[in-house]
Amino acid sequence: MEEQGTGIRVEALSAEFEAQAAAWAERLALPLQDDTAGFAVQVGVDGLQIQQLGPQAPGPVRVDFVDGQAAHRRQFGGGNGQMIAKAVGIAQGVRPQVLDATAGLGKDAFVLASLGCQMTLIERQPLIAALLEDGLARARVDEEVGPIVGRMRLLTGNAIERMRAWEGEAPQVIYLDPMFPHRDKSALVKKEMRVFRPLVGDDLDAPALLEAALALASHRVVVKRPRKAPIIDGPKPSHSLEGKSSRYDIYPKKALKA
Numbered sequence: 001m002e003e004q005g006t007g008i009r010v011e012a013l014s015a016e017f018e019a020q021a022a023a024w025a026e027r028l029a030l031p032l033q034d035d036t037a038g039f040a041v042q043v044g045v046d047g048l049q050i051q052q053l054g055p056q057a058p059g060p061v062r063v064d065f066v067d068g069q070a071a072h073r074r075q076f077g078g079g080n081g082q083m084i085a086k087a088v089g090i091a092q093g094v095r096p097q098v099l100d101a102t103a104g105l106g107k108d109a110f111v112l113a114s115l116g117c118q119m120t121l122i123e124r125q126p127l128i129a130a131l132l133e134d135g136l137a138r139a140r141v142d143e144e145v146g147p148i149v150g151r152m153r154l155l156t157g158n159a160i161e162r163m164r165a166w167e168g169e170a171p172q173v174i175y176l177d178p179m180f181p182h183r184d185k186s187a188l189v190k191k192e193m194r195v196f197r198p199l200v201g202d203d204l205d206a207p208a209l210l211e212a213a214l215a216l217a218s219h220r221v222v223v224k225r226p227r228k229a230p231i232i233d234g235p236k237p238s239h240s241l242e243g244k245s246s247r248y249d250i251y252p253k254k255a256l257k258a
Contacts, residue, residue, distance in 0.1 A: 008127070009034040013044030024048070028126055041127060048134035050127060063105050063135025065149055066142045070107070074114050074148075083241050084108055085115055087222045087248035088173045093258030099171035101159040101213060102178055106132050106152070108224070112175075113151040120171060121152060122159040129156045160205065163212040172256065174213040177224040178206040178232070207233040214251060221251040 010030050012021035021043040025032050030041065040051045042060065049062035064070060080090050089096050095116040100109040103121035105128065113119045123129040132154055139149040155162060163174070210232045213221045223232060227247050231237060237249035 006039070007034055007037040008039045008041060009037040010041045010043070013042050017043040017045075024130065028130060041130070047138050048131055050131065061105070061131070063131045065106070065110050065135055065139040066145050070110055074111075074145075080115060082111065082115075083243050083248060084111060084224075087224075087241050087250060088112060088117070088175060089220060089256040090115055090117070091256070091258075094256050096172040096219065096256055097169075098173045098175055099163075099213075099217075100175045100177075101163060101209065102176050103132060103154070104128060104177065106135065108175065108177060109152055110148065114148045117151065119152045120155060122155045122157070122162055124156070124158050126156070129154070160208050160212045163216045166216055170216050170218045172217065172219040174217040174221045175224070176206075176209055176213055176221065178209060210234050210251075214253075217253060219252070219254050219256050221253075223249040223251070225249060 008030050010021050010025035010028065010032055012018040022032065024041060024043060028041065038053055040053055042049050042051050047062060049060040051060040052058060088098055097118045098112055099120045101122045103109055103123040106121060109119045109121050123132055136149050136152060136154060139145045210223065211234060214235065225247055227242060227245055231249055235251065237251050239250055241248045
């Protein structure tokens, strides 16, 4: 048996999705056949998903804004009392326009959109951007969730370059959650992390990301970090909000008003 690598192939989970799989393969410039691939982008009844291959692989990763975790957090997550809401400045009559420059699977952006913020998302990893695009498309047709994802606009490409070349009105708040070089094994237990680390790697350009965000945001920049992680190199945050496993470093520029 050939060893699984870090290569990626695209596959349909049933015959009816073969045309869609072929279209995604062309768009992502990935093969439909590769027996040595370590990952598969799968197209099926649940939409697009990434599956790590091999005997010890966790289950598939997909973006689902309608059911599961997203639905539970939408209904029982604590609303405006959530730490992320306080970090970006949500308050009575204040719903800032937020740029999430490290969108990932869109979980934090969805929480903020569900609380009423207009969200722009940037994701640079093409596979993750594809999962996001697919998840947003499926959510748009849901009666309850459609209006929420209607407040989410997805951009792809390098966030630093996009922020430096930004045209039009600047976002009031820029939210960053760069991939941190974890050494803690517990952080790797999460299925998403096990799948993403080989594909995405760590965000070693986090200082440049912060610099670009501080230059662009009109009101504040918020950086999510593991609770005990050092701050990103550069200017120091004015204060932090700390939770059990993570914290939000806040870099204010001017006050958000209703």
